[in-house]
Structures are given as C-alpha cells and as structure tokens.
Amino acid sequence: xxxxxxxxxxxxxxxxxxxxxxxxxxxxxxxxxxxxxxxxxxxxxxxxxxxxxxxxxxxxxxxxxxxxxxxxxxxxxxxxxxxxxxxxxxxxxxxxxxxxxxxxxxxxxxxxxxxxxxxxxxxxxxxxxxxxxxxxxxxxxxxxxxxxxxxxxxxxxxxxxxxxxxxxxxxxxxxxxxxxxxxxxxxxxxxxxxxxxxxxxxxxxxxxxxxxxxxxxxxxxxxxxxxxxxxxxxxxxxxxxxxxxxxxxx
Amino acid sequence: xxxxxxxxxxxxxxxxxxxxxxxxxxxxxxxxxxxxxxxxxxxxxxxxxxxxxxxxxxxxxxxxxxxxxxxxxxxxxxxxxxxxxxxxxxxxxxxxxxxxxxxxxxxxxxxxxxxxxxxxxxxxxxxxxxxxxxxxxxxxxxxxxxxxxxxxxxxxxxxxxxxxxxxxxxxxxxxxxxxxxxxxxxxxxxxxxxxxxxxxxxxxxxxxxxxxxxxxxxxxxxxxxxxxxxxxxxxxxxxxxxxxxxxxxxxxxxxxxxxxxxxxxxxxxxxxxxxxxxxxxxxxxxxxxxxxxxxxxxxxxxxxxxxxxxxxxxxxxxxxxxxxxxxxxxxxxxxxxxxxxxxxxxxxx
Numbered sequence: 001x002x003x004x005x006x007x008x009x010x011x012x013x014x015x016x017x018x019x020x021x022x023x024x025x026x027x028x029x030x031x032x033x034x035x036x037x038x039x040x041x042x043x044x045x046x047x048x049x050x051x052x053x054x055x056x057x058x059x060x061x062x063x064x065x066x067x068x069x070x071x072x073x074x075x076x077x078x079x080x081x082x083x084x085x086x087x088x089x090x091x092x093x094x095x096x097x098x099x100x101x102x103x104x105x106x107x108x109x110x111x112x113x114x115x116x117x118x119x120x121x122x123x124x125x126x127x128x129x130x131x132x133x134x135x136x137x138x139x140x141x142x143x144x145x146x147x148x149x150x151x152x153x154x155x156x157x158x159x160x161x162x163x164x165x166x167x168x169x170x171x172x173x174x175x176x177x178x179x180x181x182x183x184x185x186x187x188x189x190x191x192x193x194x195x196x197x198x199x200x201x202x203x204x205x206x207x208x209x210x211x212x213x214x215x216x217x218x219x220x221x222x223x224x225x226x227x228x229x230x231x232x233x234x235x236x237x238x239x240x241x242x243x244x245x246x247x248x249x250x
Numbered sequence: 251x252x253x254x255x256x257x258x259x260x261x262x263x264x265x266x267x268x269x270x271x272x273x274x275x276x277x278x279x280x281x282x283x284x285x286x287x288x289x290x291x292x293x294x295x296x297x298x299x300x301x302x303x304x305x306x307x308x309x310x311x312x313x314x315x316x317x318x319x320x321x322x323x324x325x326x327x328x329x330x331x332x333x334x335x336x337x338x339x340x341x342x343x344x345x346x347x348x349x350x351x352x353x354x355x356x357x358x359x360x361x362x363x364x365x366x367x368x369x370x371x372x373x374x375x376x377x378x379x380x381x382x383x384x385x386x387x388x389x390x391x392x393x394x395x396x397x398x399x400x401x402x403x404x405x406x407x408x409x410x411x412x413x414x415x416x417x418x419x420x421x422x423x424x425x426x427x428x429x430x431x432x433x434x435x436x437x438x439x440x441x442x443x444x445x446x447x448x449x450x451x452x453x454x455x456x457x458x459x460x461x462x463x464x465x466x467x468x469x470x471x472x473x474x475x476x477x478x479x480x481x482x483x484x485x486x487x488x489x490x491x492x493x494x495x496x497x498x499x500x501x502x503x504x505x506x507x508x509x510x511x512x513x514x515x516x517x518x519x520x521x522x523x524x525x526x527x528x529x530x531x532x533x534x535x536x537x538x539x540x541x542x543x544x545x546x547x548x549x550x551x552x553x554x555x556x557x558x559x560x561x562x563x564x565x566x567x568x569x570x571x572x573x574x575x576x577x578x579x580x581x582x583x584x585x586x587x588x589x590x591x592x593x594x595x596x597x598x599x
Binding site: 126127128131132133134143145147150151152153154183185186229230231233236 | 309379381383384385386388389392393395396397404405406431432433436508511512513514515
C-alpha cells in the first residue's frame with residue numbers, strides 16, 4: 001500500500017467531517033436568525049385614538065362605545081415568496097386595554113403580509129372537545145367579562161362592539177348599540193400588506209390599526225344597531241364584510 | 251375515525267382487516283357498559299327496560315353527593331340576580347318539570363319567547379334548547395342562569411355568591427375538590443338533571459307486560475303508530491322523539507322566533523325546532539315552542555289540518571282525516587304516557 005493510498009481515505013474522512021460541521025453551522029445560523037414577533041394593535045375611530053364612552057360621528061350618527069373586543073386566530077405571516085409562518089394555536093383576545101401580543105419565534109427576513117382570522121376556529125368554537133367552562137382563567141377562550149361566550153348558542157362572540165347611538169338626532173347617543181358577531185360561518189379573514197424588512201434584533205413588532213368606524217361603512221346606525229348574528233343576520237353580514245377594512249398597517 | 255367505543259376512536263376499515271379487534275372491542279364495550287351500569291346503580295338510577303344507558307361524561311361522573319348538590323342548586327333562588335327565581339320555579343315536578351304557562355316569567359316578571367321544556371329524560375337528549383344551540387347537558391344551565399329574561403346573572407358572579415356561602419363552599423370542595431365555578435356549578439346541575447328519568451307510565455308497563463291497554467287506548471296506540479296518523483314518524487323510539495329539528499307548519503311567519511335558523515343562520519332552518527318527547531305530554535300544556543296551543547286537542551287539530559304551507563314545513567306533514575272517535579282514541583293513548591311515579595318521586599324534591 002502506497003502512502004497515497006493511505007492518505008486518501010483520511011482526506012475523504014476529513015472532508016466529510018468538515019462538510020458535516022459546516023452543515024451544523026448553517027443550522028446554527030438559521031437558529032440565530034429567529035426573532036420574537038410581537039403584534040401591537042392601535043384602536044382608533046375615524047383615525048382618532050379610541051376612548052371609551054367618547055362620542056364619535058359614525059356616518060353622520062353620534063355614537064359611543066364601551067366594549068370593542070374581538071378574537072384573533074390563525075395568524076399567518078408571509079414573505080414575498082409567499083412562504084408562511086403560521087401561529088395556528090394562538091387565540092388572542094383583543095380589547096382596548098389588551099393590545100399587545102407575543103406571537104412567538106419567527107425566522108423571516110421580510111414581512112410581506114399578515115393574514116389572520118377574526119374569530120375562533122370551528123373546532124374550538126363548537127365546544128365539543130373543551131368548552132369555555134373547562135378552560136383555565138388565563139386562557140383567552142375561558143369565560144370573560146364582558147362575556148365573549150354565547151350561552152344559547154355554544155360558541156364565542158367573535159366580535160363584540162357595545163355602546164350607544166343617537167337614533168333620534170338630538171346629538172346624544174342614548175339607544176343601545178349591540179353588535180355581536182359569531183358562529184362558524186362568520187369567521188372572517190383579514191389581510192394587511194406590511195412590506196417591512198425584519199429588523200436585526202431579538203424583537204420585531206408588527207403594528208396594526210383597528211378603526212372601529214370602518215366596521216359600520218354603509219350601515220345606518222339609526223336603524224341598524226343591534227345584531228346577535230342569528231337574530232339579525234343581514235346586519236351581521238354587513239359587519240362581517242366590513243371587518244377586513246377595519247385593519248390597516250400603522 | 252368511524253366510531254368510538256368507550257371513548258376510543260375506531261376505524262371500521264381496520265376492523266375488517268383484523269377481525270380479532272372486533273372480539274376485543276366487544277369485550278371492551280361489555281366492560282364499559284358494566285361500568286356505566288355500576289355507576290348508575292351506585293347512585294340509584296333505574297334505567298327502564300328498553301332505554302339505552304345515559305351518556306355520562308368522564309369529567310362529570312355521577313355521585314350521590316353531587317346529585318344532592320345539584321338538587322340544592324336547582325331549587326335555590328340564589329341562582330338569579332335578585333334571588334327570586336330558581337330552576338324549579340319554572341321546571342315544576344307536577345308538570346314533569348315543565349310549566350303550565352305559555353311563557354314563564356323570569357326575574358322582574360320578564361317574559362322570554364319560548365315555552366319551558368320538560369326535563370324528563372334529558373339524560374338522553376343530544377342537543378339542547380329548542381334550536382339545538384347547546385351540544386351538551388353539562389353546560390346547558392348557563393343559558394337560563396345568564397339569560398336576561400330568566401335568571402339574569404353572570405355565572406362568574408354566581409360563583410362568587412356561592413363561594414361566599416360556607417356550606418356551598420364545602421359541598422363544592424367535597425364533590426369537585428374545587429370552588430364553585432362555571433364548570434362545577436353547571437356540572438352539579440347536570441348531574442341532578444341526569445337522574446330525572448321517566449319510564450314508568452302505563453305505556454311502559456304495557457310494553458313490559460305488566461298491564462294491558464284498554465280497548466280505546468289500544469285503538470289510540472294503533473292509530474299513533476299507523477301511516478294514517480303518522481305521529482310515530484317523528485315521535486319515535488323509547489323517548490317518543492326522533493331528536494331532529496323540524497318545521498311543523500305552525501306559522502307562515504316565524505320572524506318572532508326563527509328556531510334553528512338562529513343557530514345555523516341557514517334560511518332552510520327557519521321555523522325548525524327540536525321534536526319534543528311526548529312522555530308526560532298530558533302534563534306539559536301549553537304546547538309548541540311558544541306555548542301557543544293550550545290543549546292536546548288543539549295540537550291534534552293543528553296536525554289534522556296539515557299545518558301552514560311554510561316552505562320549510564316537513565314533507566311528512568299533510569292533512570289527516572281523523573273522525574271524532576279516532577281523535578278521542580289518540581288522546582286517550584297519549585295520556586298513557588303520563589308517569590305518575592316520576593312526578594311523585596320524592597328524590598326530586
């Protein structure tokens with residue numbers, strides 16, 4: 001056996017070991033590229049900062065709000081190649097007081113678009129596996145105050161907007177506004193273009209604006225101000241159709 | 251997954267490939283049945299002949315003390331915001347745990363929009379409320395507790411109330427190892443209601459060979475099950491209901507209460523309501539989802555007419571030509587479904 005024949009296998013082994021290590025380093029680099037993603041919502045009405053019980057003019061009707069809560073689920077972040085990061089197990093309960101959410105780790109260099117559902121996925125909404133009375137208090141899908149569950153129709157109010165409207169034109173909101181959208185058919189997708197590069201740090205933030213007034217586009221609040229979905233489905237459908245327009249990039 | 255046995259999902263295809271599995275499953279089902287029977291026996295539940303075993307969820311086993319807690323809650327007005335209304339205020343034993351009003355008043359005399367259903371045999375019901383909006387008895391009690399027209403209290407506030415009472419506190423701790431909560435309150439109430447089994451009417455005794463129908467009752471029974479009257483097409487099985495949601499042509503306009511459509515948002519479900527059991531029907535007047543028919547005679551008159559031509563009306567409904575004698579026979583048979591043992595059972599008081 002010549003020296004050459006002895007050295008060749010050693011070289012091959014060394015090269016293989018190098019290649020193996022290099023692959024490992026690539027993986028480490030990918031891991032290093034991960035960042036924590038946070039979602040921040042800004043509640044507005046006609047572009048102004050939301051304030052509970054303040055009077056806003058919505059389509060010519062003075063209106064105030066005291067509840068504006070909704071569930072967000074099935075969050076998907078896409079890059080320009082339409083590759084998606086999915087946060088499928090998250091159910092977030094947005095309220096004017098609760099607007100910042102840790103979504104989790106993500107490895108993406110460009111946030112092209114965010115898609116999400118307003119509401120709760122059918123398998124959790126139908127209460128057949130775990131119902132809202134069985135969930136720990138820390139779970140957004142547990143019973144809430146104000147209630148986000150329905151009792152007469154097992155499931156959640158996906159969107160709950162309560163307040164007062166001025167139906168008689170005297171300028172003072174005094175009649176009930178009660179918009180409760182739910183049931184599986186009303187699970188609604190929203191999509192917002194982000195066009196934002198990931199920042200090279202541990203925490204990236206996606207900021208969205210939620211403008212409540214946009215929920216009521218082409219709705220006459222003097223006559224259309226109450227729906228619990230099933231009782232006034234026509235109004236519920238209008239609200240559902242308006243939901244995607246309420247979200248924009250901030 | 252095609253079936254589940256004792257909570258274990260089973261694929262039928264697998265059973266075809268491995269027939270030994272069938273034997274194992276048969277033995278497993280026998281063990282489960284024995285366990286359920288044992289549980290039922292331990293709490294004194296007597297399942298009438300011809301009845302299936304009730305579905306008792308794993309997370310809410312029946313125990314005598316839990317049933318007692320459920321009974322205490324059932325009759326306690328603490329369950330309403332102003333402490334005036336208990337479950338038993340509207341679900342009265344003398345009426346087979348229904349009421350004799352079209353619409354029973356809730357707190358402050360408020361009137362909802364539906365007639366109180368009987369609680370007899372709720373252990374065997376698959377969908378709750380007349381529109382089927384609630385999938386299980388185990389949290390159905392949320393509906394009356396939280397409804398503004400019934401008890402009007404959030405169940406979280408009710409839990410606080412109950413936890414402020416030391417005797418309730420210890421009862422919940424004993425039964426659930428936990429405080430009163432939305433989960434434990436609803437489960438205790440469900441446990442009590444599961445014991446409300448009615449299966450000792452004259453009809454049942456005749457079926458068991460213990461008694462015989464009178465000639466008129468037998469004529470009524472034959473009519474009830476005949477194609478002519480077609481009653482048993484919907485009021486079928488041991489509990490006299492097919493459990494389906496049907497439009498019986500009561501109205502042309504259901505805008506006051508659209509029924510199952512409230513839940514499904516499907517216009518094809520307008521005017522559909524869960525077919526009720528006819529057990530103890532003699533005691534549960536007035537009838538229909540809104541209590542609009544005062545007597546059984548009125549109900550029979552409605553079905554004889556074939557009902558209003560609503561587009562969703564069940565195709566099984568058509569005018570029925572019953573003469574006076576036949577109508578009387580049918581009425582007499584319906585009265586054999588009255589279970590006096592049930593309405594006098596001191597376990598429920």
